[in-house]
Amino acid sequence: MNKKIKVLVVDDSLFFRGVLTKKLAEFSNIEVLGYARDAFEAKEKIPQLNPDVVTLDVEMPKVNGIELLKQLLPEYPIPVVLVSSVNMNVFDALAAGAVDFVRKPDLSKTDSVSSFMNELASKITIASRAKVTPNADKGVISTLSKTNFSPMKTSSLANATIIALGASTGGTEATISVIKDLPPDTPGILVVQHMPPGFTKMYAERLNRLCKMEVREAMDGDIVKNGLVLIAPGDYHMKLVKIGSNFIVKCYQAEKVSGHRPSVDVLFNSVAEIAKKNAIGIIMTGMGRDGAQGLLNMRKQGAYTIGQNKESCVVYGMPMVAKNIGAVCVEASCENIPHVLRKHLSSL
Incomplete structure (x- = not known):
């Protein structure tokens, strides 16, 4: 029997935390260790619980998911799957070292939730085998320029x-x-x-x-x-x-x-x-x-x-x-x- 993937859910929404912890536990290859309501609680629980994968809400109060990744991954290089609405911030979080992301569903639609959970479980499985390389600076774009290049000579x-x-x-x-x-x-x-x-x-x-x-x-x-x-x-x-x-x-x-x-x-x-x-x-x-x-x-x-x-x-x-x-x-x-x-x- 394959070892279960231990998952910590990090989300500030009480309702969404409940959906994730309940539905993920229904997958035979996943064990939900618990949840964290914000970045501060996540930083406490990760060393205690030692999860294989973390699911992370990008938009959270006080300290958002991007800042948490920058603080967390250099010390604990754990695969992180983002759970996000359509938001440019997801790419900053990926640049900071997150492995992948899943788009938040419309919770009023049963089919949408079911499809979302299947996709999230699949990406958790993939993430559990991923190589994590934290890099908090790759997302900085202000220092890059469209000038100062050497033209390519092509036939x-x-x-x-x-x-x-x-x-x-x-x-x-x-x-x-x-x-x-x-x-x-x-x-x-x-x-x-x-x-x-x-x-x-x-x-x-x-x-x-x-x-x-x-x-x-x-x-x-x-x-x-x-x-x-x-x-x-x-x-x-x-x-x-x-x-x-x-x-x-x-x-x-x-x-x-x-x-x-x-x-x-x-x-x-x-x-x-x-x-x-x-x-x-x-x-x-x-x-x-x-x-x-x-x-x-x-x-x-x-x-x-x-x-x-x-x-x-x-x-x-x-x-x-x-x-x-x-x-x-x-x-x-x-x-x-x-x-x-x-x-x-x-x-x-």
Whole structure:
């Protein structure tokens, strides 16, 4: 019998604490150790109870979830799953070291609560196997600039290159590490990050402030061009198509693929079909196998493929599967992937 995952619930809402502690206890692989009503109580109970995973409300009075993470994780590197409404602060909390997040449900709808609890339990399970790296400074954006870059020298072939990137758990910060310092003339980048609706637009806005390239949430029919990063919208698949001389993205709702919508496999498979050898695929941290088969299809078509290495992954799942099936040309840390990417582009 597998050992149960010990969970501490941190939330200032009496009603929501009750829902979480009661419903999580119904999952056979989870043991709820108790709850904390605020950051002060959490800091007392964590050393006492030694949980495997903490669920954390981002918005709390006095000391919010972000400040708690900055104080807690350097001493107690425990996986934290955020429970949040649609709020930009969730990305500051992820930057401070949280592993993942779940969107708060509409408690008046039974189906919404049930779906939320299943998602939270799944992410707790993934988080229990995650590598926690606290970094309270990665979220600071005021010190970054869109200037002072060295232009990338690319050939006409490189100008037609499509870069496709897929990530899941831990991917929000890993993706920033990859693209934030890429110069504005970098070939167009298409990104699938497993993320719910509402958050993908805010994530794109955050990246746009951090990066030298332009970043925005993709819309159906957007043209892929140099200097532009398009983020797949939550709950929509995104694939590459070609109309005339233009590469464009199609965003659409259909059945989940590899358990996800948006799915990395959908993006990678379309890039393999449309861009063939004029493409680069990057698969990053995340649980499961979404993107692995698509990346293999890209490599079979002559694309250059990069996998994030185990040491830098929060969860070495998707890149591991991709490597094991022969989809990865080279592995690198998320910090080193930009160098690998630019070196390849300069060789084209």
